[in-house]
Amino acid sequence: MPTALVTGATAGLGRAFTRVLAEQGYDLVLVARSDVDLKERAEELHAAYGTRTEIVPADLTTDDGCAAVTARIKAEPSIDLLVNNAGIGYERPFLATGIDAEERLLDLNVRAVLRLTDAALSVMTARHSGAVLNVASVAGLGPAWLSSTYPASKAWIIAFTESLASSNQVRSADVKMTALLPGYTRTEFHQRAGIPTTFPPAWLWLDAERVVRTALNDLAAGKVLSVPSVRYKVAAWGLRHLPRSVSRLVAWDISAAAPS
Template identity: 50%
Template sequence: MTTALITGATAGIGAAFARRLAADGHNLVLVARDTERLRIQATELHDRHGIEAEVLTADLSTDDGIASVERRLSDRKQPVDLLVNNAGFGNKGRFLDVSMADELTMLKVHCEAVLRLTSAAVPGMKTRGRGGVVNVASVAAFVPRGTYGASKAWIVQFTQGVARDLAGTGVRLMALCPGFVRTEFHERAGMGTDNIPGWMWLDADKLVAAALVDLARGKVVSVPDPRYKALMGAVKLAPRGLVGGITSKTGRKYGPR
């Protein structure tokens, strides 16, 4: 049986990855900050699917938290075959409304943690000639929308670059770029969602199913829904200045109130 390590595993997209991978017979290493939620989740997945679910409590906004996950990923006696870098969050407010400390924490979780954990996981995968890394980004990576969008754009660019460097090694990397997904994400950030049209919402389980198909096909960037594929196609064709203006207005209309 192979082992997958998932950060931000207790809710949203991370929890959906855990459910799907457990159902497919993968052992799991579940990473999040809440030990009790992790233990409950691990027990449920073990009892339902007969897999082993290891709990690793870590706060990826801290050096100690990142280092603890790095150590687990570097353990050659208990190899991790799939890393899902899913941990992330949003900040409510425009630039200068958000404290510098919160902005830097976002970069720590979205960029530094992804860099360090990918770097810890890949050498063993390369030696074994197989493995995968899914870095959860966002369609926000493709439009100018502040620190959140910039950090997700970094994830996409980083993933594409590493995927090229590792071509032919048996290690696959993919940046997953969803749109609005029904999770705890907006609630935790204190963002209202009543003004977001129903058609823009994605189901986390369906999203993960599509993402794993894209990973198996060798896609490096996955936008796993026809609606958002169409939107991103339009974004690529539109002038950059026009896109910036539209996304700024749209963010105020459909984003946090």
């Protein structure tokens, strides 16, 4: 059985990844902070699909948390698929968030992805097989969510993944890498961040499981970027090709609603 390690496995997109991968016959290593939620998810997956599941409780904003997960990536049974999914955003503008919180965002959205990808690629390139799926966002393609660190963190994931996926080291080892760029997806993300879910119209929202199925199909097909749904493919094209001065005009500025 192939084994997949999914970060942020207990809610939203990560939870959907675990369901679809279990259905596809993967054994799973689940990572999140809450030990209780991890055990519950492992039991659900075992009951529904008979999945063999390990749990690694870890806060990926910390050195210890990253070290626990990288140790598992380098151990046996080997990891065939790493899904770097855990990520956070804030509803407050940059200057209101506080530098500690901003650093935590970068620690999780960027530094943990860097460290886990490094661990995975070192074993996958040596054995000439494996895949890494990094969850970015359409917001990482251009001016979006102005006055926030989040889009910059996701832009990093896109550039990092594109760069490595196209490298001789990764390609010659037959390792696949894809950055997933979801648009608004119904998960716990916005509620956790305190972001109002009333602003985007209903037609803009995506279903987590459909996003995940598209991402896994695109990864299998060797696509470096995966943008689920036609509406977000159009948005992604616009963000990539319109002059930045135009796309900045329609970007959501969270500092506009900031308390003075």
